[in-house]
């Protein structure tokens with residue numbers, strides 16, 4: 001099992017014996033996830049690497065409860081997600097999981113601050129509290145003075161920072177990040193990975209980051225490699241730092 005420092009702390013994200021099959025377009029099935037075990041405690045960041053097609057995005061989608069596994073367990077903050085009906089699963093996803101994709105997908109007409117506030121609005125929270133939290137988070141990601149800017153007035157790196165702040169608005173316990181630096185140059189990529197590491201510790205979230213850029217892996221607490229749907233931990237998976 002790929003396990004970080006979980007000795008005394010309940011993992012925020014636990015995947016057990018996870019299997020995901022897709023129809024292969026002919027008569028067979030493709031095994032996208034094959035008996036995957038993974039446990040990530042609060043405050044730890046795991047890099048997930050592996051060749052194209054090895055199952056990394058599938059793992060994020062199942063961990064994020066966007067797809068149900070064919071077999072196995074996804075446990076978020078101790079809750080076994082397969083026991084939940086659709087409505088309770090939606091709620092758990094809103095409250096416990098933050099997702100960050102390669103492209104920030106910000107709404108063009110909204111300011112950076114509004115992108116964050118509207119995310120909380122959709123959750124049914126108070127607008128005033130959302131405004132305060134948005135200001136705090138924009139400050140934390142280094143955008144204190146840019147809250148009134150719209151996406152086209154921000155750089156690629158700044159847009160990704162807004163995206164990260166937005167993912168933290170609901171105080172998730174799990175952060176799932178898919179190639180956050182794919183659209184950025186080297187220096188900005190290093191800044192974004194460093195920022196994700198800091199926020200992981202400060203907000204006590206369990207973060208899984210899919211990345212092709214192995215040079216940033218040493219900045220995270222552990223690394224696991226996907227190959228043909230199987231997760232192989234050991235070698236590099238000793239927690240760092």
Ligand SMILES: Nc1ncnc2c1ncn2[C@@H]1O[C@H](COP(=O)(O)OP(=O)(O)OP(=O)(O)O)[C@@H](O)[C@H]1O
Nearest residue numbers: 022023030032050051052053054055056057058059
């Ligand atoms: N909706 C789907 N239906 C059928 N097969 C799929 C589907 N989505 C993914 N696959 C297959 O499942 C396997 C794993 O895909 P996945 O996208 O999880 O890999 P990945 O490691 O994220 O790849 P990449 O690094 O290129 O994004 C691949 O063989 C892919 O072709």
